[in-house]
Amino acid sequence: MIRHIVLTKFKPDTSEDKIAGIYAGLSALADKLPGAQNFTGGRSESPEQIERGYMHGFVIDFDGWDALQTYADNDEHKALGGQLVENAVGGIDGILVLDLDV
Secondary structure (H helix, E strand, C coil), rough: EEEEEEEEEECHHHHHHHHHHHHHHHHHHHHHCCEEEEEEEECCCCCCCCCCCCCCCEEEECCHHHHHHHHHHHHHHHHHHHHHHHCCCCHHEEEEEEEECC
């Protein structure tokens, strides 16, 4: 299984409602794509407080690398990813992505 982890440092003027809308779209996409499941996302509530500005994140599990690639190539994913980039501090520089084979 591949765990897709995305952390975002949103611009200060990006509302929680806007972020929730983007995450809702990603969750709906994960629900309908074969091999994708378990979307979880939101704002950090870590007591350690070492997010370094990356206060929001989400995780999606994929059955394998092919399922992750199907997600990456999906037009809806590209549009939602564009919204993440548009609202992140520094664009793509405000986004971290890790894909772990778990």
